[in-house]
Amino acid sequence: MFENLSERLSGVLDRLTKQGALSEEDVKTALREVRVALLEADVSLPVAREFIKKVEKEATGQAVTKSVTPGQQVVKIVHDALIETLRGSEDPGALKIDNPPAPILMVGLQGSGKTTTTAKLAKRLKERDGKKVLMASLDVNRPAAMEQLAILGQQIGVDTLPIVKGEDPVAIAKRAKTQASLGGYDVYMLDTAGRLHIDADLIAQAAAVRDVANPRETLLVVDGLTGQDAVNVATEFDDKIGVSGVVLTRMDGDGRGGAALSMRAVTGKPIRFVGLGEKMDAIETFEPERIAGRILG
Ligand code: GDP
Numbered sequence: 001m002f003e004n005l006s007e008r009l010s011g012v013l014d015r016l017t018k019q020g021a022l023s024e025e026d027v028k029t030a031l032r033e034v035r036v037a038l039l040e041a042d043v044s045l046p047v048a049r050e051f052i053k054k055v056e057k058e059a060t061g062q063a064v065t066k067s068v069t070p071g072q073q074v075v076k077i078v079h080d081a082l083i084e085t086l087r088g089s090e091d092p093g094a095l096k097i098d099n100p101p102a103p104i105l106m107v108g109l110q111g112s113g114k115t116t117t118t119a120k121l122a123k124r125l126k127e128r129d130g131k132k133v134l135m136a137s138l139d140v141n142r143p144a145a146m147e148q149l150a151i152l153g154q155q156i157g158v159d160t161l162p163i164v165k166g167e168d169p170v171a172i173a174k175r176a177k178t179q180a181s182l183g184g185y186d187v188y189m190l191d192t193a194g195r196l197h198i199d200a201d202l203i204a205q206a207a208a209v210r211d212v213a214n215p216r217e218t219l220l221v222v223d224g225l226t227g228q229d230a231v232n233v234a235t236e237f238d239d240k241i242g243v244s245g246v247v248l249t250r251m252d253g254d255g256r257g258g259a260a261l262s263m264r265a266v267t268g269k270p271i272r273f274v275g276l277g278e279k280m281d282a283i284e285t286f287e288p289e290r291i292a293g294r295i296l297g
Contacts, residue, residue, distance in 0.1 A: 027060045038258060043295065050265065059077045082291075096244075103213045105218040107192050107206050109198070111223070122156065152280070190209060207241055220233075221246075222249070225253050231259065235267055252276040257294040260286075260295075
């Protein structure tokens with residue numbers, strides 16, 4: 001669907017430069033194409049602009065090695081800069097789960113893939129790290145969501161907190177904590193309620209649960225296909241609740257991954273995992289290289 005950026009650049013740039021260094025003019029010409037590629041990949045305009053500015057400074061005057069064309073050289077510079085922006089200082093897959101039982105708070109909008117991601121991560125913690133995990137649904141307004149988590153728990157062999165009708169989310173969080181301590185669990189995951197939009201009630205509820213649970217990680221689940229919306233959601237959740245990391249779901253779809261760059265650049269929050277399908281194994285640690293490749297096409 002999209003023309004590969006390297007091909008596009010070799011068209012415009014390789015006609016220009018024959019000498020040994022990238023001139024300002026060449027870089028500008030090339031970066032016009034890069035900007036289009038970023039926008040096509042759903043990177044937001046301010047983030048794309050900022051990124052281009054940074055790369056322009058870096059690339060101008062750089063020597064072009066004999067083995068590559070100027071176009072390839074610019075692509076490499078852009079690629080490296082993308083990875084640098086996407087990569088945080090921390091190891092994305094390393095969740096803070098020492099001091100058992102460690103609470104993990106899962107937040108996000110309804111339909112983002114929060115419950116599925118909770119179960120996927122629980123399975124991963126159990127199988128990869130040998131952790132004993134307890135999951136609890138706090139979505140008291142949607143009994144179907146509570147049922148869904150229980151069904152997923154059975155499917156993956158991870159315990160869920162028994163459902164008690166009429167309990168409020170804070171009481172459920174407290175019961176999960178007690179159960180996790182008594183039952184010798186390493187981790188307990190709190191799947192908070194989702195709504196279609198962020199509203200005061202949703203935030204108040206998540207904040208109240210956060211205050212009693214004192215989570216080691218607060219992971220925000222967002223739909224990676226929603227582009228700028230995903231970034232707005234993350235900004236708001238981070239302002240109001242404070243998040244320690246982001247999980248981007250639906251990265252198996254045909255989105256080009258630009259939301260990841262905007263997410264990182266705007267919120268500064270690390271992307272920890274990506275969801276790659278509906279199955280329980282379809283989750284991976286975030287890899288900047290992969291997303292950079294996808295953004296550049
Ligand atoms: P919640 O309302 O946020 O808890 O969302 P759910 O966990 O119920 O997920 C909503 C739908 O999205 C379900 O049909 C999931 O199977 C699907 N889903 C979740 N994560 C992914 C993903 O990474 N890729 C794809 N293709 N589908 C996903």
